[in-house]
Every structure is written in structure tokens, then in C-alpha cells.
Amino acid sequence: GWAGEGPGSSGKNRRVCHAAARLEMGSLWEEFNRLGTEMIVTKAGRRMFPTFQVKLSGLDPLADYVLLMDFVPLDDKRYRYAFHSSSWLAAGRADPAAPGRVHFHPDSPAKGAQWMRQIVSFDKLKLTNNLLDDNGHIILNSMHRYQPRFHVVLVDPRRDSERFAHQNFKSFSFPETQFMAVTAYQNHRVSPAVGWGYPPSLPRDPLTPLPPQITQLKIASNPFAKGFRDGEPEP
Amino acid sequence: GWAGEGPGSSGKNRRVCHAAARLEMGSLWEEFNRLGTEMIVTKAGRRMFPTFQVKLSGLDPLADYVLLMDFVPLDDKRYRYAFHSSSWLAAGRADPAAPGRVHFHPDSPAKGAQWMRQIVSFDKLKLTNNLLDDNGHIILNSMHRYQPRFHVVLVDPRRDSERFAHQNFKSFSFPETQFMAVTAYQNHRVSPAVGWGYPPSLPRDPLTPLPPQITQLKIASNPFAKGFRDGEPEP
DNA sequence: CCCTTTTCACCTAGGTGGTAAGAT
DNA sequence: ATCTTACCACCTAGGTGAAAAGGG
Numbered sequence: 001g002w003a004g005e006g007p008g009s010s011g012k013n014r015r016v017c018h019a020a021a022r023l024e025m026g027s028l029w030e031e032f033n034r035l036g037t038e039m040i041v042t043k044a045g046r047r048m049f050p051t052f053q054v055k056l057s058g059l060d061p062l063a064d065y066v067l068l069m070d071f072v073p074l075d076d077k078r079y080r081y082a083f084h085s086s087s088w089l090a091a092g093r094a095d096p097a098a099p100g101r102v103h104f105h106p107d108s109p110a111k112g113a114q115w116m117r118q119i120v121s122f123d124k125l126k127l128t129n130n131l132l133d134d135n136g137h138i139i140l141n142s143m144h145r146y147q148p149r150f151h152v153v154l155v156d157p158r159r160d161s162e163r164f165a166h167q168n169f170k171s172f173s174f175p176e177t178q179f180m181a182v183t184a185y186q187n188h189r190v191s192p193a194v195g196w197g198y199p200p201s202l203p204r205d206p207l208t209p210l211p212p213q214i215t216q217l218k219i220a221s222n223p224f225a226k227g228f229r230d231g232e233p234e235p
Numbered sequence: 236g237w238a239g240e241g242p243g244s245s246g247k248n249r250r251v252c253h254a255a256a257r258l259e260m261g262s263l264w265e266e267f268n269r270l271g272t273e274m275i276v277t278k279a280g281r282r283m284f285p286t287f288q289v290k291l292s293g294l295d296p297l298a299d300y301v302l303l304m305d306f307v308p309l310d311d312k313r314y315r316y317a318f319h320s321s322s323w324l325a326a327g328r329a330d331p332a333a334p335g336r337v338h339f340h341p342d343s344p345a346k347g348a349q350w351m352r353q354i355v356s357f358d359k360l361k362l363t364n365n366l367l368d369d370n371g372h373i374i375l376n377s378m379h380r381y382q383p384r385f386h387v388v389l390v391d392p393r394r395d396s397e398r399f400a401h402q403n404f405k406s407f408s409f410p411e412t413q414f415m416a417v418t419a420y421q422n423h424r425v426s427p428a429v430g431w432g433y434p435p436s437l438p439r440d441p442l443t444p445l446p447p448q449i450t451q452l453k454i455a456s457n458p459f460a461k462g463f464r465d466g467e468p469e470p
Numbered sequence: 471c472c473c474t475t476t477t478c479a480c481c482t483a484g485g486t487g488g489t490a491a492g493a494t
Numbered sequence: 495a496t497c498t499t500a501c502c503a504c505c506t507a508g509g510t511g512a513a514a515a516g517g518g
Contacts, residue, residue, distance in 0.1 A: 042474095046510095225509085227511080281485085419488095459504095459505060
């Protein structure tokens with residue numbers, strides 16, 4: 001949607017105050033969000049899926065901008081996945097915050113006209129749980145919830161532009177992109193095999209389709225996971 | 236080598252006049268050059284191999300530079316490959332010059348420190364023979380000879396910097412990188428099969444190894460051509 | 471137990487020269 | 495004849511989740 005403007009649009013530089021960002025693939029993000037989006041984090045770094053992509057408007061075509069993302073904890077909790085109830089439970093206070101990093105869009109800096117010409121995609125961004133990562137990836141704590149944030153920063157040619165830094169950027173948060181960082185998918189565990197799982201679950205009506213779980217939705221929508229698809233649906 | 240400075244290093248901006256470029260993979264380029272380098276051009280665009288790569292020094296670490304390449308005809312001739320003598324022959328005047336294009340290194344602009352940190356590689360550059368190409372590739376005439384050229388351009392923050400444009404760049408030409416543009420390799424035709432080729436060549440001593448031809452050298456040195464290698468030499 | 475790491479088969483995406491057909 | 499094009503098998507490079515192994 002078009003929502004997501006951060007607080008404090010007042011007192012902004014005129015070259016950023018009209019900036020607007022529309023989240024691409026919004027319906028896919030919402031589909032994931034309904035199930036509770038999970039994003040894999042690995043030591044080497046893992047892409048996000050869906051990819052964070054926006055269509056920009058309202059920039060000064062001739063001004064230079066830097067585009068970047070960061071990730072803010074959604075709360076101060078650590079979570080665990082309750083197997084039997086198929087739900088997330090808070091499990092104490094958050095771990096010490098991971099080193100705060102930002103990801104600059106690799107095309108930065110570029111003119112407003114260039115950014116607005118087509119969809120801006122953050123597909124090079126990778127998430128890691130390695131606190132000592134030196135590949136410049138975004139470091140997150142597994143089993144914690146995060147809100148991706150997107151920033152448009154005007155490159156201010158004036159001397160002493162640091163003084164005006166607070167006026168020169170505009171931030172966007174799309175609630176439907178929030179997610180749980182995990183090292184392995186949790187939410188895919190449905191109707192565990194007989195033999196463990198206590199108390200035993202009631203026999204499930206085999207005619208009631210399971211709601212598509214995170215893993216199934218990733219497999220169905222991420223081209224790189226095509227190897228795990230079953231039949232051959234839509235042409 | 237370190238050679239290759241273009242003419243007219245005088246009157247240059249002090250931030251470019253000390254710039255130096257060392258060609259990487261020089262021995263490979265020379266090996267190709269001894270055989271007569273050929274570069275494939277296609278409608279869709281083809282990479283160069285070897286890739287044009289340089290190590291830069293002498294830049295102002297804090298100044299911004301744009302790096303780019305272009306290709307200049309080495310002469311005003313069109314060539315054809317003389318089958319029987321395994322040699323190139325001039326075959327009339329050059330075709331009308333192709334639209335002159337330049338290829339900006341995709342990391343441009345960047346600070347001198349960034350450019351000097353590691354080897355600068357132009358591996359995204361593609362050559363095409365399509366005069367109507369709209370992918371931004373370099374357009375060349377097949378069967379014509381070219382000299383790649385490399386330019387370091389200082390981004391001049393001054394107003395009216397166009398006035399100083401001639402002072403703000405420095406160019407490099409490495410003679411060992413010149414090549415013939417072709418749509419299919421010509422120089423790989425050695426000792427044609429019996430039946431045509433006139434006059435008939437003398438029987439070749441089977442113990443005298445053939446000099447490695449362009450195709451064989453490409454296959455041996457380009458990782459993407461590994462599928463055409465014969466034995467499994469060096470570990 | 472719960473979570474993380476490693477390895478793997480299976481994909482996407484795209485860069486090779488060979489080959490045969492097509493164009494002039 | 496000579497040059498160009500389209501297609502192909504075979505690579506490199508790297509993004510998937512599954513499964514098994516590893517660690518507290």
C-alpha cells in the first residue's frame with residue numbers, strides 16, 4: 001500500500017518531503033504476513049523472500065539520493081515456537097541487540113529520475129545471525145521479530161550538510177513486511193508424524209485443506225525453490 | 236604493462252595528472268595478441284575475453300571519479316580471413332562507423348580510494364554488431380580492428396565544469412588489447428580437411444605441435460568454456 | 471528438547487564455442 | 495564463398511528448503 005510514512009514529516013527539505021514509496025508485491029507480503037512471515041538467517045547470509053521492493057515518486061528528478069534499509073526490533077522479546085499449539089510464545093527478554101547495520105542500495109547515489117524510472121529492488125540484501133559478520137550483511141537475532149525500514153536520503157551538496165541531516169531524509173515502514181528471524185522454518189510443522197507430540201492431536205479431517213504454511217508459500221512463490229514443488233499447477 | 240598513457244598529459248587537473256593504470260592479466264593478453272586476438276560480437280551482446288581489468292594508482296583518495304571505456308577503429312579497413320594462408324587480408328575501406336558509444340563502469344562515480352582498493356573489472360561490458368542496439372552495449376563493425384581505451388574522469392564539483400572538461404580526464408590505451416571483431420572465430424581454421432584449400436598444403440609433421448589458436452586459447456583460459464576442454468591438465 | 475550448522479539435490483540465471491542453417 | 499544467426503550441450507555461479515548432524 002501507500003501507507004508507511006514515518007513520524008515527523010514536518011520541517012523536511014522540500015526535495016524529500018514529497019517523496020512517496022509504494023510497496024511492490026503487496027498482496028504476496030500480506031499473504032505471508034497472515035501466516036506470520038519467517039525469514040531465514042544463516043552464517044553466510046540469506047536473501048529475504050519476498051524481496052523488499054518499492055516504486056518511488058515525488059523525488060526531485062535532478063537531485064541525488066541515497067536509498068537504504070535497516071531493521072528495527074518490533075519488541076523486547078525472545079520467542080519460541082510452541083509445537084503442540086502451532087503458535088509463537090514469548091520466551092523472555094530479547095538477547096543483546098545485534099550490531100546495528102544498514103544496507104545501502106548498491107545503485108546509490110543516483111538521481112531522483114533514475115530511482116523513479118523503475119522499481120527499486122533490495123535483492124542483494126542478506127540477513128545473517130553471525131554477530132562477527134564481516135561481509136556487510138544485516139545482523140539479526142534469531143527468534144526475534146523485526147520491522148524492515150526504508151530510507152530516502154537527499155545528498156545535500158551544501159557545506160556543513162551534517163547540520164541539516166535530520167531534514168534531509170524520509171523513512172517508510174510497511175507493517176506487512178514484519179517478520180520473525182529464524183535459522184530454520186518453525187511454522188511448517190503441521191500434524192506431526194505419529195509417535196511423538198504430546199498430547200496426541202485429534203485425527204484431522206483429510207478433506208479440510210491445511211492452510212498453506214510458510215514453507216509451502218515460499219516454495220510456491222520463490223523461483224529458486226521450484227525444485228520442491230509437487231504438481232504442475234497454473235500454466 | 237604500465238605503458239599506455241595517451242597523448243597530452245600536460246595542462247591536466249592535478250587530481251588526474253598522476254593517475255596510473257596497470258593492465259591486469261597482461262601475459263594472457265599478450266598471448267592472445269601474438270595469435271591475433273578476436274572478439275565475438277553478437278546481436279544480443281557478448282562479453283570480452285580476456286576481460287579488460289586495471290589496477291589504478293595515483294588518484295586522489297577523496298575525489299570522485301567516473302571510469303569508462305570506448306573503442307577506436309585501428310584503421311580504415313575492412314578485413315577478410317584468407318583461408319589458405321591462415322592470415323588476415325585487407326578487403327577495402329571500412330564500413331560506415333558504428334554509433335560511437337561508451338561504457339561507464341557500473342560503480343561510477345566513486346571515490347579514488349574505492350577505485351584503488353582493488354582491481355577494476357569491466358566484465359559487464361558487452362560487444363554487439365547490432366547497429367540498432369538499445370541495451371547500451373558497445374556497437375562494433377564485424378571484420379574491423381579496434382583498440383580498447385580506458386578513461387579516468389574527475390568529477391569536477393565546480394560550476395561551469397564543462398569548461399575544464401579537457402583537463403579533467405586521463406586516457407589509457409594498451410596496445411596488447413587490440414582485437415578483430417568477428418561474428419565467428421576465423422583464426423581457428425588450421426590444416427583444413429583434405430578436399431579443399433588450394434593450393435594443397437604440404438603434409439604437416441604430426442609431431443610438431445600446432446601453435447595454440449584463438450579458439451583453443453579461449454577454451455583453455457575462459458572458465459565458461461570448460462565444457463570444450465579435452466584432457467584434464469594441471470591440478 | 472530446542473535451536474543451529476552443514477551438506478545436498480534441484481533449481482534459476484547466464485556465459486562458452488560448436489554446429490548447421492540462413493543470408494548475400 | 496563468405497559472413498551471420500539461431501540453437502544447443504555444457505559449463506560457472508549462486509539461491510532454495512530438506513534432512514541429518516551437532517551443540518547446549
